[in-house]
Amino acid sequence: METKRIESYYKPALVAVFILAIVGILGTFFAIDITPLFGSVYIILQFAILSLVIYIIIKAKEWVEKYLNAITEKPNEIADLRETVTQMRISIDAIGKKVDNIEKILENVPE
Numbered sequence: 001m002e003t004k005r006i007e008s009y010y011k012p013a014l015v016a017v018f019i020l021a022i023v024g025i026l027g028t029f030f031a032i033d034i035t036p037l038f039g040s041v042y043i044i045l046q047f048a049i050l051s052l053v054i055y056i057i058i059k060a061k062e063w064v065e066k067y068l069n070a071i072t073e074k075p076n077e078i079a080d081l082r083e084t085v086t087q088m089r090i091s092i093d094a095i096g097k098k099v100d101n102i103e104k105i106l107e108n109v110p111e
Contacts, residue, residue, distance in 0.1 A: 013051050 013048060
C-alpha cells in the first residue's frame with residue numbers, strides 16, 4: 001500500500017525534474033536570464049536523486065519480500081504434495097481391493 005503511494009508521487013516528481021531540465025536547457029540556449037531557476041533546479045535535482053534512491057530501495061524491499069514468501073511457501077507446497085500422495089495411495093489400495101474382489105468373483109464363474 002505504501003509502495004503504491006510513493007510510486008504515485010515518484011512519477012510526477014520525475015516529470016517535474018525533466019520539465020525543469022528542459023526549461024534550463026532552453027533558457028541557456030536562448031540566453032534568457034533564468035538564474036533564479038537554477039537554484040531551484042539544483043534542489044529539485046537533489047530531490048529527484050533522493051526519490052530515485054528511495055524508489056530503488058522500495059523495489060529491492062519488494063523483491064526480498066517476494067523471495068522470502070516463495071521460500072516460506074515451499075514447505076507448504078511439500079506438505080500439500082505429501083497429503084496428495086497419501087490420498088493417492090489410499091485410492092490405489094481401495095482400487096486394488098476392488099480388483100481382488102473382481103478376481104475372486106471371476107474365479108467362481110465357470111467359463
